[in-house]
Amino acid sequence: MATETTPSPIAAAALAAARRSFESLLGAQNVFFTEEDQASYQDKFAVRDEGHHPAGAVAPATVEEIQGIVRIARENKVPLWPISRGKNLGYGGSAPVLAGSVILDLSRMQKIEYDEENGTVLLEPGVSFYDLYDFLKSKGMKHWLSVPGNSWGSVVGNALDRGVGYTPYGEHTSRICGMEVVMPDAMVVRTGMGALSNSPTWQLYRYGFGPCWDQLFVQSNFGIVTKMGLWLMPEPExxxxxxxxxxxxxxxxxxxxxxxxxxxxxxxxxxxxxxxxxxxxxxxxxxxxxxxxxxxxxxxxxxxxxxxxxxxxxxxxxxxxxxxxxxxxxxxxxxxxxxxxxxxxxxxxxxxxxxxxxxxxxxxxxxxxxxxxxxxxxxxxxxxxxxxxxxxxxxxxxxxxxxxxxxxxxxxxxxxxxxxxxxxxxxxxxxxxxxxxxxxxxxxxxxxxxxxxxxxxxxxxxxxxxxLDYMDAVEATYDFNGHALRRLNEQVKNALDPDGILAPGKSGIWPGRYAKERAA
Incomplete structure (x- = not known):
């Protein structure tokens, strides 16, 4: 994998041009490229402190701003590393696999929509477990969360990384019901019943019509999840x-x-x-x-x-x-x-x-x-x-x-x-x-x-x-039929993201543009 001790594959001129465009889109106050900023997004639990250093970060507040960021990244061939809140401690925190990537920090996006009757929520990535708990408490605590050992983190981010908790709803990924996703070409997609405009069943029925795509965006680099539906556990007797x-x-x-x-x-x-x-x-x-x-x-x-x-x-x-x-x-x-x-x-x-x-x-x-x-x-x-x-x-x-x-x-x-x-x-x-x-x-x-x-x-x-350090090593153990799963993932990645913009190297999925960065 690329580290700070090897040349970054991202061109300095392209990065500088992208930074100017990011500032024009978001305002300088939401673009972070100083040395202090870079250090703040590094992995605090890293085995090798010299690895996985980001070039900087951008912090959008809306889906439209994310679309703009993706377009700028594609134009300048600058990779993005999306994080929800960056609290995935022990797994890389907020740092990217590919050194020199720009962190797409979604922690400003904190909207919560609650269907009390059906026990569902529609969350943006910046909502932490503490945030959602306080919200439900303000509504009378008619539904319970399932939480991981680190509740600083994002509810959405934890489900996307197959995090687990302690209650009957502890397998968080299995409680996902419907997503909104910004794709690598900046198109916005809603999965499941969300593909119907104004559907009242988006958070009620997982599958929709045709292929079910929610799990495609779990532990992958195929899109940026901007909203996620989740089922909550009714307060037990x-x-x-x-x-x-x-x-x-x-x-x-x-x-x-x-x-x-x-x-x-x-x-x-x-x-x-x-x-x-x-x-x-x-x-x-x-x-x-x-x-x-x-x-x-x-x-x-x-x-x-x-x-x-x-x-x-x-x-x-x-x-x-x-x-x-x-x-x-x-x-x-x-x-x-x-x-x-x-x-x-x-x-x-x-x-x-x-x-x-x-x-x-x-x-x-x-x-x-x-x-x-x-x-x-x-x-x-x-x-x-x-x-x-x-x-x-x-x-x-x-x-x-x-x-x-x-x-x-x-x-x-x-x-x-x-x-x-x-x-x-x-x-x-x-x-x-x-x-x-x-x-x-x-x-x-x-x-x-x-x-x-x-x-x-x-x-x-x-x-x-x-x-992050072991994504390639772990991916390599999934070796049935000459690493057929790797080849399938790469085919999907290159079809959806031909410029290799979104999270290259995530879960050992490398786009063709950065194929040489895969660890031996």
Whole structure:
């Protein structure tokens, strides 16, 4: 990939001409090309600080301004990197794949349209989870959000990157219903029922007539999403559940095998996440309080941390939502299944409509405290993720855990991981906690991640999302029939965007114009 240590493929004269046109269109106050501006859009959690530097940024407020920006970019052959709010921390933040790109910052676009009767919203990309929560609260909180661990981010952006949350609506991408998109030729398209002028069912029926295009714009560089319809969860009558801790690493497999059938049959509708002890501890303590020794934490230190905070090797929170009578019946089944596993602790929780609402992700309350794990090592902290998709199998998860945990030890990293349930799959989310002020550690990170990617590929597993640095490496693992998916993506990209303007390199999709920038 192009970095600041290699020549930028974007001509300086073309960039200067585009900047003048951007200022004429948006006003100088919404065009950002100083060194300070460039630094503000760089990836704060980057493994390599010299990579992915943008040339500058532009911040439109309307669809018409976006169309104008796209026309200017095409005229000058200047690539754009659209962001919603730029808070995709651990995956690249607001930085582009291709150095020298201009950030298309959509954070000024913050309109919300709410259909209270049907429980839908139509959002612009600048709406954060906090914004939408405050809006729904002002309307009486008749519907709940699903939020990720970093609620600073955009609701639209998170759904477009297949982000996940904690409630039954936690698979955010699956709740998309209708989009408005500016295409690479500046044409505005509405998908699904939105293709009918003034359609009252745009946010109610996903598919429309003919091909359904919404998912084409998820994790792609085929268009700029300017509006997105999403379904919200109606406020339930009650909530019941339990927080459980399990003592041993080998408890993971039986726990997955116990939860998986309940998830598949629909008794458990949320997307529970089984997390290890560090996932809990890293937000309430720092490493230097326990040891000054380099390398992965010893078993003795792990035992001391677990004892201090009374956490298991693994923990999971299970929740039931809906009618109280139904929840009570389901809870009895859930309780029996969990008690058979002999957890080290079980803490029940209940809530009924009208009672004060627990301020957690399980109730759709925005949160950012999980980001505190970036301070685990001190210094300029950060994290980067490795998240392959697995079958819902206890034996497969245990093998993945052992394989990955051994790699953490081999590379001297502290193991933070979780196993998140979908309806039929698991995502093994591994966080690599960084200290950017430790050069020796940072030298280990890249080979570590590439080894994890190769290990997963050997099992037939691939990641569902990844950091900018590894988009080409992950895309390369999807290799069926001589990388047929890559060839299809590139055919679509070159047909829709022959000038290669929109987000070259996103998800490993390179237009012909920048094909040589693909990492080996």
């Amino acid at each position: 009650s909530l019941m559940g339990m927080d459980l801790e399990f003592d041993k690493p080998e408890d993971l497999g039986p726990l997955i095998d116990a939860i998986a059938p309940l998830r598949r049959e629909g008794l458990l509708q949320q997307s529970p996440t089984i997390g290890n002890w560090l996932r809990a501890a890293a937000v309430v303590t720092t490493r230097d309080q326990w040891t000054d020794k380099p390398g992965a934490l010893s078993d003795d230190v792990i035992a001391a941390i677990r004892k201090k905070f009374n956490v298991g090797w693994w923990g999971v929170s299970l929740r039931l939502y809906g009618r109280e009578s139904v929840n009570k019946a389901a809870y009895a089944i859930l309780e029996e299944a969990m008690n058979r596993l002999k957890p080290m602790s079980v803490v029940p929780t209940t809530w009924k409509r009208g009672e004060p609402l627990e301020a957690t992700g399980w109730t759709g309350t925005p949160l950012t405290f999980p980001m505190q794990n970036a301070n685990w090592h001190g210094g300029r902290g950060g994290h980067i993720g490795f998240s392959p998709v697995l079958p819902q199998s206890g034996s497969a998860a245990m093998a993945q855990f052992r394989r990955t945990y051994d790699r953490y030890k081999e590379y001297g990293m502290d193991y933070q991981a979780s196993f998140a349930f979908g309806e039929r799959h698991l995502i093994n989310v591994n966080a690599i906690l960084l200290d950017k002020d430790d050069p020796e550690m940072m030298q280990r990170v890249d080979p570590f991640i590439r080894t994890l990617i190769a290990d997963a590929k050997a099992q037939g597993y691939g990641e569902y999302r990844t950091h």
